Amino acid sequence: MYKILKKEKLNEAVELMVVHAPFVARSCQPGQFIILRADEKGERIPLTIADYDREKETVTIIYQIVGYSTQLLSSKQEGDTIPDFVGPLGKPSDLKKHKRVLGIGGGVGAAPLYPQIRKLHEMGVAVDVILGGRSKEFIILDKEFEAICDKVYYATDDGTKGKKGFVTDVLNELLNEGKEYDEIIAIGPLVMMKAVVGITKPKNIKTAVSLNPIMIDGTGMCGGCRVTVGGETKFACVDGPDFDGLLVDFDECMRRQGMYKEEEHSCRIGLGGK
Amino acid sequence: MPNMSLKKVTMPEQDPNVRNKNFNEVALGYTKEQAMEEATRCLNCKHKPCVSGCPVNVPIPEFIKEVAAGNFEKAYELITSENNLPAICGRVCPQENQCEGVCVRGIKGEPVGIGRLERFVADYHMQHAEKKSVQITKNGIKIAVVGGGPAGLTCAGDLAKLGYDVTIFEALHALGGVLMYGIPEFRLPKALVEKEIETIVDLGVKINKNVVVGRSITIDELFEEGYKAVFVGSGAGLPKFMGIEGESLNGVYAANEFLTRVNLMKAYDFPNNPTPVKVGKKVAVIGGGNVAMDAARTAKRLGAEEVYIIYRRGEEELPARKEEIHHAKEEGIIFKLLANPKKIHGENGWVKAIECVEMALGEPDESGRRRPVEVEGSNFIMDMDTVIIAIGQSPNPLIRQTTPGLDTHKWGGIIVEEETMHTSKQNVYAGGDVVTGAATVILAMGAGKKAAKAIHEKIQSTMNA
Numbered sequence: 001m002y003k004i005l006k007k008e009k010l011n012e013a014v015e016l017m018v019v020h021a022p023f024v025a026r027s028c029q030p031g032q033f034i035i036l037r038a039d040e041k042g043e044r045i046p047l048t049i050a051d052y053d054r055e056k057e058t059v060t061i062i063y064q065i066v067g068y069s070t071q072l073l074s075s076k077q078e079g080d081t082i083p084d085f086v087g088p089l090g091k092p093s094d095l096k097k098h099k100r101v102l103g104i105g106g107g108v109g110a111a112p113l114y115p116q117i118r119k120l121h122e123m124g125v126a127v128d129v130i131l132g133g134r135s136k137e138f139i140i141l142d143k144e145f146e147a148i149c150d151k152v153y154y155a156t157d158d159g160t161k162g163k164k165g166f167v168t169d170v171l172n173e174l175l176n177e178g179k180e181y182d183e184i185i186a187i188g189p190l191v192m193m194k195a196v197v198g199i200t201k202p203k204n205i206k207t208a209v210s211l212n213p214i215m216i217d218g219t220g221m222c223g224g225c226r227v228t229v230g231g232e233t234k235f236a237c238v239d240g241p242d243f244d245g246l247l248v249d250f251d252e253c254m255r256r257q258g259m260y261k262e263e264e265h266s267c268r269i270g271l272g273g274k
Numbered sequence: 275m276p277n278m279s280l281k282k283v284t285m286p287e288q289d290p291n292v293r294n295k296n297f298n299e300v301a302l303g304y305t306k307e308q309a310m311e312e313a314t315r316c317l318n319c320k321h322k323p324c325v326s327g328c329p330v331n332v333p334i335p336e337f338i339k340e341v342a343a344g345n346f347e348k349a350y351e352l353i354t355s356e357n358n359l360p361a362i363c364g365r366v367c368p369q370e371n372q373c374e375g376v377c378v379r380g381i382k383g384e385p386v387g388i389g390r391l392e393r394f395v396a397d398y399h400m401q402h403a404e405k406k407s408v409q410i411t412k413n414g415i416k417i418a419v420v421g422g423g424p425a426g427l428t429c430a431g432d433l434a435k436l437g438y439d440v441t442i443f444e445a446l447h448a449l450g451g452v453l454m455y456g457i458p459e460f461r462l463p464k465a466l467v468e469k470e471i472e473t474i475v476d477l478g479v480k481i482n483k484n485v486v487v488g489r490s491i492t493i494d495e496l497f498e499e500g501y502k503a504v505f506v507g508s509g510a511g512l513p514k515f516m517g518i519e520g521e522s523l524n525g526v527y528a529a530n531e532f533l534t535r536v537n538l539m540k541a542y543d544f545p546n547n548p549t550p551v552k553v554g555k556k557v558a559v560i561g562g563g564n565v566a567m568d569a570a571r572t573a574k575r576l577g578a579e580e581v582y583i584i585y586r587r588g589e590e591e592l593p594a595r596k597e598e599i600h601h602a603k604e605e606g607i608i609f610k611l612l613a614n615p616k617k618i619h620g621e622n623g624w625v626k627a628i629e630c631v632e633m634a635l636g637e638p639d640e641s642g643r644r645r646p647v648e649v650e651g652s653n654f655i656m657d658m659d660t661v662i663i664a665i666g667q668s669p670n671p672l673i674r675q676t677t678p679g680l681d682t683h684k685w686g687g688i689i690v691e692e693e694t695m696h697t698s699k700q701n702v703y704a705g706g707d708v709v710t711g712a713a714t715v716i717l718a719m720g721a722g723k724k725a726a727k728a729i730h731e732k733i734q735s736t737m738n739a
């Protein structure tokens with residue numbers, strides 16, 4: 001059993017939890033994730049490790065409530081326990097000692113982006129970040145990013161913070177201004193990552209993305225998380241979740257992510273409504 | 275005078291047309307009377323061929339004699355002197371190739387139903403015996419076991435009985451390996467697997483679930499933490515794909531995913547259990563082994579109207595257990611033999627049809643089976659909603675990638691010394707599917723036993739030196 005030591009609401013749909021998980025905290029690295037089950041019958045759902053404390057043996061997760069299992073997780077309080085919490089899974093991000101890197105975080109994607117950007121900062125890399133969201137309230141971790149980045153840009157759908165528009169509008173502006181980045185790390189919804197790559201690919205700018213296909217075991221056993229990268233089949237849980245964005249087949253990812261749309265919907269009305 | 279009936283006492287089964295709609299166990303097991311009657315068919319042969327056919331040397335004639343006499347608890351003790359998981363083996367061992375395959379009664383007529391009797395004894399014990407607390411003198415020596423499948427469980431159980439302080443590290447949230455996530459409920463009820471595992475845990479084995487060795491902790495780190503030996507029983511869980519067009523369409527599953535969703539996550543009881551699974555009206559399962567039979571019979575139970583087994587060789591070559599093929603046919607699974615998939619056709623991103631080519635059997639290949647060759651121009655297309663690929667599994671690369679000094683074959687299997695199951699890395703042992711590639715429960719258990727014995731001997735010899 002894994003105890004929830006802290007729970008915090010970041011906005012109406014996004015929450016943070018600090019969980020006691022010694023086997024995860026002892027060796028995890030930026031880019032890795034965990035899989036948890038919120039109760040004894042629960043689905044296995046993957047969440048990125050947003051932060052960790054090796055001494056306190058804790059791991060921080062930040063999740064958006066989107067359906068049955070994230071809602072079930074959200075019903076837990078400080079002091080409650082999570083029955084299963086396994087990790088670290090996936091490969092650590094391959095962070096290089098570049099001169100300058102741009103991070104792009106869409107919505108809750110800012111959470112998995114943060115440990116990578118912080119690590120780069122610690123390595124002495126100059127970092128800028130673009131954060132996007134529906135409106136001001138949906139921007140998370142802005143304070144944390146501002147503390148370590150040279151510049152943090154914002155884009156919101158309604159213009160309540162930063163530019164009115166998408167993160168890609170800001171990206172275009174920066175590149176048009178002549179800003180140069182050795183690498184771009186984009187994490188967010190698939191549509192956002194696809195749009196970013198739509199801009200960076202013609203310019204041949206190295207772009208890392210973090211893929212989030214539907215997973216079960218997270219150990220390479222089920223093959224459900226397969227994605228096509230550079231024409232080859234990869235298992236995101238063991239070969240990723242980070243991949244070279246310029247080689248990813250995003251349309252296939254989006255299609256496969258929607259495989260259980262119907263069931264997830266019925267599950268939500270059937271059980272989540274209470 | 276032994277019972278000279280040529281046939282085994284029939285074991286009651288659910289009617290095929292009832293059972294192919296539920297997940298309850300297919301075979302219902304013997305009653306006391308039936309078991310005692312079947313037991314009288316054993317000739318108590320002096321040279322015990324059946325025992326040499328059993329990879330863990332269960333004292334077969336001895337336990338059967340006790341069954342005949344109605345001493346079921348005594349029979350249980352005899353079986354469990356060599357086999358920690360009798361309720362499981364009695365159900366899933368390929369007996370026709372093992373104990374029963376060499377039974378003298380099989381020369382003329384059917385062999386003694388050794389598996390059925392083993393199952394009966396184990397079930398009887400579970401229902402009747404009171405839990406005895408076992409007294410073991412601990413020696414305080416720590417041993418780590420990687421993977422809680424049959425290989426790891428057996429190794430852990432044997433070492434615990436000898437007094438070792440054993441910890442199993444298991445990646446999933448449940449022990450049992452393939453017994454939990456692969457073999458379906460209707461062949462091997464999960465409550466029973468859990469109960470049988472409990473008897474091993476009761477020996478004082480510590481369980482660390484949700485630990486992925488290689489990620490959460492490495493084998494070298496286990497030694498740093500004071501473990502004196504490590505047994506790797508991580509199985510062969512990496513699914514193979516065919517590499518044909520259309521394999522990433524929605525509706526295409528590896529058998530592992532399909533079975534894990536249904537067995538481990540109980541998707542057959544959705545949404546009561548919230549993990550979903552999708553099965554269309556027409557399902558194609560590719561492959562001819564136990565995994566393929568399980569996937570096909572599972573799809574049928576989930577409501578598929580037509581379920582096909584597509585296999586590139588002929589009936590004779592089907593690698594699945596005879597009993598499973600027979601059960602599958604009874605339940606209405608359609609066998610499309612001598613057919614090889616070439617492409618999966620899609621529509622709007624979902625499976626629409628499968629295209630196959632007919633095969634003919636040519637000259638025997640290295641395996642001694644006749645090699646299937648494509649019949650040119652014989653391509654045909656069948657409409658499908660779901661495709662399940664069950665063409666084999668290989669060992670997961672994680673442990674070999676994170677354990678320096680551990681030698682493996684090109685195909686991924688860990689290389690061991692046959693006598694001791696010792697690997698190329700000092701004090702690391704391995705056994706089960708991770709060594710042999712996908713094999714059987716009982717062979718994995720045999721390997722776990724052998725390793726436990728070797729670990730014990732090695733530790734004793736270093737202590738005496």
Ligand SMILES: Cc1cc2nc3c(=O)[nH]c(=O)nc-3n(C[C@H](O)[C@H](O)[C@H](O)COP(=O)(O)OP(=O)(O)OC[C@H]3O[C@@H](n4cnc5c(N)ncnc54)[C@H](O)[C@@H]3O)c2cc1C
Pocket residue numbers: 033043044045046047048049062063064065066067068069070071108111112211212213214215216241257258261264265268
């Ligand atoms: C490697 C990885 C890291 C992730 N990190 C985070 C994170 O840090 N924060 C966060 O909020 N979300 C993260 N996700 C997504 C998160 O796992 C899903 O939002 C969650 O599983 C939804 O479950 P649900 O039952 O609440 O919603 P549902 O209504 O069941 O599903 C909503 C959507 O979530 C996705 N999803 C559903 N089940 C799974 C599953 N088993 N595995 C993966 N995706 C699924 C599908 O796209 C689905 O359409 C990550 C996903 C992956 C693969």
Ligand SMILES: Cc1cc2nc3c(=O)[nH]c(=O)nc-3n(C[C@H](O)[C@H](O)[C@H](O)COP(=O)(O)OP(=O)(O)OC[C@H]3O[C@@H](n4cnc5c(N)ncnc54)[C@H](O)[C@@H]3O)c2cc1C
Pocket residue numbers: 366367368420421422423424425426443444445446449450451452453456457458485486487488507508509510511533564565568595670672673705706707708712713714715716718
């Ligand atoms: C669908 C199906 C049907 C079958 N039917 C039969 C049958 O009827 N009869 C028969 O005899 N055999 C059958 N088999 C084969 C049999 O189940 C296997 O040969 C047997 O389970 C192998 O045992 P094992 O202990 O080596 O590995 P597994 O049972 O695979 O167990 C390995 C365990 O190790 C864990 N693990 C893996 N990597 C790690 C890691 N890095 N860290 C921690 N834990 C890890 C896994 O999660 C798993 O629990 C079947 C197999 C399948 C898939």
Ligand code: SF4
Pocket residue numbers: 327328329330331332334357363364367369372373374388389392716
């Ligand atoms: S363990 Fe398997 S092979 Fe051995 S006697 Fe039992 S059923 Fe036969």
Ligand code: SF4
Pocket residue numbers: 315316317318319322323324325334335376377378379386388
């Ligand atoms: S070979 Fe058959 S008949 Fe002979 S002892 Fe074994 S089970 Fe009995």
Ligand code: FES
Pocket residue numbers: 214215216217218219220221222223224225226235236237238
């Ligand atoms: S989640 Fe099962 S193989 Fe990746």
Ligand SMILES: [Mg+2]
Pocket residue numbers: 043067068069264
């Ligand atoms: Mg869900």
